[in-house]
Structures are given as structure tokens and as C-alpha cells.
Amino acid sequence: MHTYKAAENALKDKVILITGAGDGIGRVAALTYAKQGATVILLGKTTSKLEAVYDEIINAGGPQPAIVPMDLKGATKQNYRDLAATIAQQFGKLDGLLNNAGILGSLGPLEHFCVSTFENIMKVNVTAQAMITKYMFPVLRKSPSASVIFTSSGVGRKGREFWGAYAISKFAVEGMMQTWASEVGKTNIRINCINPGATRTAMRASAYPGEDRDKLATAEDLMPTYLYLMSDDSKEVNGQSLDAQQK
Numbered sequence: 001m002h003t004y005k006a007a008e009n010a011l012k013d014k015v016i017l018i019t020g021a022g023d024g025i026g027r028v029a030a031l032t033y034a035k036q037g038a039t040v041i042l043l044g045k046t047t048s049k050l051e052a053v054y055d056e057i058i059n060a061g062g063p064q065p066a067i068v069p070m071d072l073k074g075a076t077k078q079n080y081r082d083l084a085a086t087i088a089q090q091f092g093k094l095d096g097l098l099n100n101a102g103i104l105g106s107l108g109p110l111e112h113f114c115v116s117t118f119e120n121i122m123k124v125n126v127t128a129q130a131m132i133t134k135y136m137f138p139v140l141r142k143s144p145s146a147s148v149i150f151t152s153s154g155v156g157r158k159g160r161e162f163w164g165a166y167a168i169s170k171f172a173v174e175g176m177m178q179t180w181a182s183e184v185g186k187t188n189i190r191i192n193c194i195n196p197g198a199t200r201t202a203m204r205a206s207a208y209p210g211e212d213r214d215k216l217a218t219a220e221d222l223m224p225t226y227l228y229l230m231s232d233d234s235k236e237v238n239g240q241s242l243d244a245q246q247k
């Protein structure tokens with residue numbers, strides 16, 4: 001899918017919710033989806049970052065986005081229920097959910113892991129994604145063809161020393177995607193994963209501070225796979241974990 005080219009306006013009339021839309025890969029996915037005609041709902045922790053993405057979309061002539069400032073660490077059932085109700089009221093349906101927001105925590109030996117950091121990582125990377133997906137189901141069901149994408153990682157497929165809770169959380173994401181995908185089966189909802197691969201973002205820089213950033217793929221380089229899974233061209237694809245970069 002690394003060479004996928006979407007037709008012009010491939011996401012026209014689609015409503016897509018993106019978590020972690022203010023920075024990194026989520027920001028570029030939001031801009032890319034809006035450029036293809038989607039109305040994007042920008043969810044993230046830092047309101048000023050979401051506003052900057054909003055402005056970029058409007059300045060580029062894209063459909064008016066919506067902004068949802070939300071800290072996934074502390075979000076409650078009621079927050080998600082309210083969000084689903086607002087989406088139902090304003091748009092009548094949800095065609096896409098990109099579960100992208102994530103945190104790295106700190107790397108180090110599991111023997112010495114910090115319990116509260118571990119719990120925060122699980123909350124943001126796993127529990128919040130399970131909750132938001134569950135509570136968006138009623139609006140996803142209203143779409144003629146809805147795509148849910150989870151964000152995995154290489155360390156979510158094969159354990160690696162010192163990646164601790166982050167790696168464990170990404171294994172959970174892969175398992176969550178597979179379980180959910182087997183439950184939805186052949187319905188209007190499909191559920192898949194993307195492993196972005198090493199990408200030039202703030203998260204990558206905090207994991208590898210000494211690395212030459214210029215040698216890394218950019219978030220823009222990943223977008224063919226992000227577009228493919230969100231467009232109707234992937235209607236029959238369910239339960240897959242795709243790599244956004246060629247190995």
C-alpha cells in the first residue's frame with residue numbers, strides 16, 4: 001500500500017475522527033484526509049495545536065473541521081458518550097476513526113518499571129482506545145462504510161528489551177484490533193492496524209535522541225497507507241496489520 005494513490009476527493013462527505021491530531025503523524029493524517037474532502041474531527045490534548053491544524057485546513061480551503069480538546073488519560077465514559085451524541089447530532093454518522101494518540105513513557109528494564117507510568121501508558125494507549133471505539137460504535141454503524149484504524153508498532157509484534165510498557169501496550173493494540181475485527185466480521189465496519197515504522201516526530205526523537213532525524217521517513221511518507229485504509233478502496237480489508245513503510 002506504500003504506493004497507493006487515492007482518487008481526487010476520495011474522502012468527500014466522510015466524517016473522520018482523529019485522536020492525537022495536533023502533532024506528529026495524527027496532524028499530517030488530519031491534513032491529508034481534509035485535503036481529500038473529509039470533514040475531520042480533531043481530538044487531542046493541547047488546544048492550541050488543534051487550533052493550528054484547524055487553521056491550516058481552513059486556509060487550504062478544506063471542509064470546516066471540528067475541535068475536541070480531550071486528555072485521553074482522564075477521559076470518562078460520559079466524555080465519550082457526549083462526543084458520540086454531538087457527532088450524531090452534527091453529522092449523523094462517523095465514517096472513520098483513527099486511533100493514533102499514544103505515549104512512549106520512559107524506556108528501561110522491566111525489572112525497574114514505574115507503576116504509575118505503566119498505568120498511564122496503558123490508559124492512553126489501550127484503555128482509552130478501547131473506550132473511544134466502543135462509544136463511537138453507534139455512530140460508526142450509521143455510516144455506509146466505516147473504517148477504524150489502530151496504531152501499532154514494530155515492538156507490538158516482537159518484544160524488544162527496554163521498550164517495557166510501550167511495547168506491551170502495542171501488543172495489546174494488535175490483539176484488540178484482531179478481536180474486534182473478528183467480531184465485526186462482514187458488516188459495514190472494518191477494523192485494521194497500521195504500524196507506522198520509524199517516523200520523524202517528537203515521540204521518535206525522545207526514544208532515539210542521538211539519531212539523525214533527516215534519515216527518517218516523514219509522516220507525509222506514510223500517508224498512502226493511511227489513505228488506503230480510510231478510503232472505500234479498502235472496503236473488504238478487515239483484521240489486517242499493515243506496515244506504512246516498505247521494509
Ligand code: NDP
Nearest residue numbers: 020023024025045046071072073101102198199201202203
Ligand atoms: P507524537 O508524540 O508526535 O504525537 C502524539 C499525539 O498524541 C500528539 O498530538 C499528542 O497531543 C497526542 N496525545 C498524547 N497523549 C494524549 C492524551 N493523553 N490525550 C490526548 N492526546 C494525546 O507521536 P507520533 O506522531 O510519533 O505517534 C503517533 C502514533 O504512532 C502513536 O500511537 C505512536 O505510538 C505510533 N508510532 C510512532 C512511531 C514513530 O516512529 N513516530 C513508530 C511506531 C508507532 P499533544 O501534542 O497535545 O500532547
